[in-house]
Structure formats: C-alpha cells, structure tokens
Amino acid sequence: MNFRNAAWATGLVGLVALPFVYREPYHLHILVLILIWSFAYTAWSIMGRFGLVSLGHGGFMGVGAYVTALLWNHLGVSPWIGIPVSMVAAGMLALVVAYPCFRFRITGHYFVLVTLALSGIVLQVITATRDYTGGSLGYTPNRAPSGKGLMALQFDDKTTWYLIALGIWVLGLLIWRWVDRSMSRYAMEAISEDEDAAAAAGVNVTAEKLKITLISALMTALAGALYCQYQMFISPDTVSGIAVSLQMVFAVIVGGLYVSLGPTVGAVITILLAEVLRIGFGTKAVGWDNLVYGLLLVIFIIFLPKGILGSILDRLKTQPKPSGMK
Amino acid sequence: MQGFLDIFDIYLLEAVVNGILLGGVLALLALGLNLIFGVIDVTWICYAELVMIGMYGMYYMVQVFGLPYWVAAPIAIMLVAALGALLHYIVIEPLLTAPPINQLLATGGVLFILQSFATVAFGIDFRNLGIRLPVLAIGDMHFSYSRLLAFVAALLGMLAVYFFMTRTYTGTAIRAISQDRQIMSLMGVDTRRIYLITSALGGALAGLAACLLVLQYDVHPFVGLSFGPITFLICVLGGLGNFVGGFLAAFVFAQIISLGGLFSDLEWGYVLAFAFFIVMMFIRPAGLLARRS
Numbered sequence: 001m002n003f004r005n006a007a008w009a010t011g012l013v014g015l016v017a018l019p020f021v022y023r024e025p026y027h028l029h030i031l032v033l034i035l036i037w038s039f040a041y042t043a044w045s046i047m048g049r050f051g052l053v054s055l056g057h058g059g060f061m062g063v064g065a066y067v068t069a070l071l072w073n074h075l076g077v078s079p080w081i082g083i084p085v086s087m088v089a090a091g092m093l094a095l096v097v098a099y100p101c102f103r104f105r106i107t108g109h110y111f112v113l114v115t116l117a118l119s120g121i122v123l124q125v126i127t128a129t130r131d132y133t134g135g136s137l138g139y140t141p142n143r144a145p146s147g148k149g150l151m152a153l154q155f156d157d158k159t160t161w162y163l164i165a166l167g168i169w170v171l172g173l174l175i176w177r178w179v180d181r182s183m184s185r186y187a188m189e190a191i192s193e194d195e196d197a198a199a200a201a202g203v204n205v206t207a208e209k210l211k212i213t214l215i216s217a218l219m220t221a222l223a224g225a226l227y228c229q230y231q232m233f234i235s236p237d238t239v240s241g242i243a244v245s246l247q248m249v250f251a252v253i254v255g256g257l258y259v260s261l262g263p264t265v266g267a268v269i270t271i272l273l274a275e276v277l278r279i280g281f282g283t284k285a286v287g288w289d290n291l292v293y294g295l296l297l298v299i300f301i302i303f304l305p306k307g308i309l310g311s312i313l314d315r316l317k318t319q320p321k322p323s324g325m326k
Numbered sequence: 327m328q329g330f331l332d333i334f335d336i337y338l339l340e341a342v343v344n345g346i347l348l349g350g351v352l353a354l355l356a357l358g359l360n361l362i363f364g365v366i367d368v369t370w371i372c373y374a375e376l377v378m379i380g381m382y383g384m385y386y387m388v389q390v391f392g393l394p395y396w397v398a399a400p401i402a403i404m405l406v407a408a409l410g411a412l413l414h415y416i417v418i419e420p421l422l423t424a425p426p427i428n429q430l431l432a433t434g435g436v437l438f439i440l441q442s443f444a445t446v447a448f449g450i451d452f453r454n455l456g457i458r459l460p461v462l463a464i465g466d467m468h469f470s471y472s473r474l475l476a477f478v479a480a481l482l483g484m485l486a487v488y489f490f491m492t493r494t495y496t497g498t499a500i501r502a503i504s505q506d507r508q509i510m511s512l513m514g515v516d517t518r519r520i521y522l523i524t525s526a527l528g529g530a531l532a533g534l535a536a537c538l539l540v541l542q543y544d545v546h547p548f549v550g551l552s553f554g555p556i557t558f559l560i561c562v563l564g565g566l567g568n569f570v571g572g573f574l575a576a577f578v579f580a581q582i583i584s585l586g587g588l589f590s591d592l593e594w595g596y597v598l599a600f601a602f603f604i605v606m607m608f609i610r611p612a613g614l615l616a617r618r619s
Contacts, residue, residue, distance in 0.1 A: 114559075120556075243438075250438075302417070
C-alpha cells in the first residue's frame with residue numbers, strides 16, 4: 001500500500017511540475033482537454049459502475065456550460081458564482097428526472113431511454129432559445145476586460161489552465177475514491193444486484209440512487225462549465241446532446257468502468273485518437289473519428305467489456321504465481 | 327354547429343389534424359422499436375439512424391439513379407430490413423447473453439458508425455427528393471398530401487404487421503417468444519431464426535418510415551436525432567414492448583408537439599412533450615396502459 005501511495009505522490013508531483021519544464025502550447029492544450037474530459041468521464045463512471053447507465057450526461061454538461069456562459073454574458077455574473085449556479089441547475093434537473101425514475105423503479109432500458117431523451121431535450125432547448133444561446137451556431141462568452149481575467153475565470157496562459165484542470169481531475173479521482181470506500185458503494189452494489197433484496201435489507205434504494213446521481217450530475221456540470229471557460233466557445237454539439245453522452249460512455253467503457261483511472265485512460269485514448277485522425281485526414285476528417293469511435297465501441301463491448309485498464313488489472317490479479325502451481 | 331366551430335381557431339383545428347397525421351408516422355417508428363424490444367429484449371438506440379440510412383437510400387435511388395418513387399420505396403424498405411438483420415447478426419447475437427446494458431451501448435456504437443458513415447459518404451449537406459406533392463385545402467385549412475400519404479401508409483404498414491403477427495405461423499411464434507423466451511426453444515421454435523426475422527421486420531418498419539419521412543423532411547446525417555429521442559419517449563410512455571400503448575402514446579405526443587409548435591417553435595413542442603412525459607412518469611410510471619397491481 002505504501003508503494004502505491006508513493007507512486008501516486010510521485011506521479012502527481014511530476015504532473016504538477018510538467019508545465020514548468022515543458023511548455024509546448026499544443027501539447028499542453030491536449031493535456032488540458034484530456035484532464036477536463038477525464039473529470040467528466042469520471043463523473044459518469046461514478047453512476048455507471050453501479051449499472052445506472054445514463055445517456056443524459058450530455059444534458060448536464062450542456063446546462064453547466066450554457067448557464068455559466070449565459071449568466072456572464074447577459075447578467076455579468078462572474079463564473080465564480082455562475083458555475084455553482086449552473087451546477088445547482090443541473091442538479092435540480094437531475095433530481096426532477098431521476099426522482100420519478102427511482103421512486104417508481106424505472107431501471108435498465110427504461111432508465112437509459114429516459115435519460116437519452118433528457119439529453120436530446122436539452123439540445124432542443126438550446127437550439128430553440130437561439131435568440132439567447134446562438135442556437136446550433138454556438139456561443140462565445142464575452143472577453144473580460146484586461147486585468148479582470150481572474151474575476152471572469154479567463155486565462156490566456158495555458159499553464160494556469162493546466163493546473164486548474166489538474167486540480168479538478170484530482171478532485172474527481174478523490175470523489176471516486178470517497179464513493180468507492182463509502183457505505184453507499186455497498187448499498188449501490190446491493191441495489192444493482194437486486195433492488196427488492198436491498199430494500200428488504202434496509203437500504204433506502206431511492207435515496208441512495210439519488211445521492212449518486214446528484215454527485216455525478218454536479219460533477220458533469222462543473223466539467224461543462226470549465227470546458228466552456230477554457231475553450232471560450234461552446235455549441236450544442238460539443239457540450240450537449242446524445243453524441244456527447246455516448247462519447248462519455250464510450251470513453252469509460254474503453255478505459256475501464258470499474259477502476260478509478262479507467263475513465264482517464266479512456267479520455268487519453270479517445271482524445272489522442274481524435275487528434276491523430278484529425279491530423280492524419282486533415283479537414284476531410286469530418287466523420288472519420290466518430291466512425292472509428294463507433295467501431296471501437298462495438299468491438300470493445302463484444303470482446304473486452306471491462307475496458308483496457310480493467311482487463312489489464314484483472315489479468316495482473318488473476319495471474320497465477322509462477323512457482324508453486326501445478 | 328357554427329358556434330362550436332367558432333370556439334376553435336381554424337389554425338388550432340389544422341394543428342390538431344396535422345398532429346394526428348404526424349402521430350401515424352411516430353406510431354410506425356414506435357411499433358418497430360417495440361417489436362424489437364418485446365421479442366429480443368434489446369433496445370436499438372440506433373433505430374432512428376436506420377431510418378436516416380433509408381432516407382439516403384431513397385434520395386440516391388430517386389434523385390441520382392432516377393428511379394420512380396414507387397419503385398424505390400420497396401427497395402429502400404428491403405435495404406433497411408437487411409440492415410436490421412445484419413445489425414442483429416453482427417452486433418446483438420454475440421451479446422445475447424451479456425448484460426442488457428452492453429447490448430444497448432453496442433447499438434449506441436452503431437449509432438456513431440451510421441452517423442459518421444453518412445457524414446463521410448454523403449457529406450453534411452441537406453438533401454431532399456425534389457418531389458413536391460400538392461397541398462390539400464379544406465376551407466381555410468391546408469394539409470400536405472405527403473403527410474396524408476404518410477399517415478395512410480403508416481396505418482397500412484401497422485395493419486400488415488398486425489395480420490402478420492396474428493395470422494401466420496412465424497408471427498405467432500414471434501408473439502409466443504415475447505411471452506416466454508426459454509420455453510419456446512423447447513417447443514421446437516428456432517429462436518435464432520425468429521430473432522433474425524424480427525430484426526428484419528423492425529428494419530422494414532424503419533425503412534417504411536424512411537420512405538414516408540423523406541417526402542416531408544430534408545435528409546442529413548443527423549436527421550435521426552430530431553425524431554429518435556421522441557420515439558424513445560413514446561415507447562417508454564406506452565410501456566416498452568406494449569404495442570397498443572405505443573400506438574396511443576404516439577398520437578398523444580404528436581398532438582403535444584403539433585399544438586406546442588402552433589404557439590411557438592417546433593422545438594418547444596418537443597420540450598413540452600418532454601415536460602408532459604416527466605409528469606406522466608409520476609402518474610403512470612409503467613406506461614399508459616399498465617394495470618395497477
């Protein structure tokens with residue numbers, strides 16, 4: 001265990017020190033994206049690992065990004081306040097949709113389809129309110145006057161963003177670990193095995209599920225808001241809708257659903273893949289990256305449902321000791 | 327009578343009728359999805375994308391190869407039916423014993439594949455058949471023939487499925503399997519074959535919907551997203567696998583969308599439909615026609 005802690009600490013120190021040694025802006029940009037998306041994917045996996053497969057996370061992400069940006073542009077509310085407000089909004093949305101689902105035992109296919117519709121509807125709302133949100137053309141937060149960058153949470157400097165994203169990513173892993181070690185985890189595992197049995201054993205099924213959903217939705221909204229602040233451009237297609245929801249699921253499945261670093265591995269693989277395809281195919285690449293994504297997703301689910309990291313760890317654990325066997 | 331009509335705005339009446347016409351096509355879509363779910367216990371997240379491929383098939387056959395609509399339509403239906411069977415054979419069959427969520431996510435991957443395949447192969451331009459059907463005017467109300475045609479054809483398609491399911495041996499076997507999966511293979515029914523037939527039938531319904539929708543809407547790679555979510559809502563509201571419930575729910579939703587679109591943009595119709603859906607989940611969580619136990 002000490003070895004593991006030491007490895008974590010060394011890795012973390014290395015990651016913090018990285019931007020001070022290595023300053024190539026493009027690579028830092030990719031790293032920031034990977035960290036922000038890793039956080040979003042971790043948020044999804046907190047729910048997903050208990051069989052609560054949500055395709056509504058694109059919706060939560062969209063709420064996080066758009067509410068923050070709209071408050072800043074139209075009311076001049078600083079993202080420091082806007083982000084918590086947007087998280088509360090996403091949390092309320094999650095509760096309104098999830099409560100009836102959980103209260104009335106809507107699980108499995110039903111739950112997936114309801115959440116799928118949720119992300120579709122958030123997309124429709126963003127498109128419908130095009131007078132405010134710019135519709136499908138996208139939306140740009142106003143540039144802050146110079147010197148007010150901190151108040152507006154806008155930094156030109158990649159290093160600052162890298163450190164913010166790193167902090168958020170670590171926060172995501174800590175939340176994952178906290179859930180992993182809490183009583184909720186056992187409750188949720190019991191629920192995902194058999195709801196009636198869990199309820200009979202004294203687990204408050206609805207409350208436990210709502211708690212996990214709420215945590216996941218809040219984190220996803222935060223990821224959306226940060227993505228918006230970093231990219232300074234959001235469009236319904238990049239932060240909301242079914243495609244984004246599926247992208248989250250895809251990355252987590254590829255990386256590994258049941259291990260804490262799985263979503264991160266998934267983010268590294270998917271984002272690098274997208275970048276390589278984008279550079280390889282140039283501007284003709286529209287569509288190719290998703291084509292490869294989709295193929296990989298199907299192949300992974302059929303042949304490697306535990307994901308890359310999950311399968312590797314499994315193999316390490318179950319590997320028979322070389323001596324003493326047979 | 328006149329007084330009665332005065333209460334109703336003429337536009338309101340037009341919207342109601344249009345809602346009924348829209349309901350026919352939505353019911354057709356919901357039927358296909360319900361069929362797959364009821365029999366194979368799998369949800370095809372990519373169902374609307376199959377429709378999109380069918381719409382492209384129609385576009386290419388009519389606009390590029392110059393086939394008449396009536397010749398192209400059966401070919402498109404068969405094409406999507408084959409696609410449905412292929413989807414089952416390649417993706418679903420290896421996953422039949424896997425957790426249901428995996429099956430569902432795999433079809434999500436197929437959604438990605440179909441969408442990006444369309445983007446790569448056909449580009450992102452909006453395309454249409456270039457067929458403009460006349461508009462039927464009754465009094466001050468206007469209904470497009472394409473919608474009437476879609477409504478009638480959708481009803482006929484559903485009737486055909488009904489007769490297939492009740493009057494043929496294969497149809498009876500399909501219904502029996504949806505009631506008890508394990509027993510039917512003991513009774514000498516080839517489950518694999520029935521699953522393939524059901525998938526092809528579900529695909530054929532998507533193909534029929536494609537032939538009808540392509541008359542009304544432009545086709546582009548993401549067109550599936552504009553009616554996919556609403557189809558899922560309809561199926562859940564009607565009760566997944568419940569054919570009659572899905573049929574009713576389709577008309578309820580179509581009315582909400584149509585009337586909502588009357589007062590504001592069409593997108594708001596969808597939003598209203600979703601709000602209605604959430605409310606209904608509190609009232610009838612197991613679907614419109616669920617019996618209270």
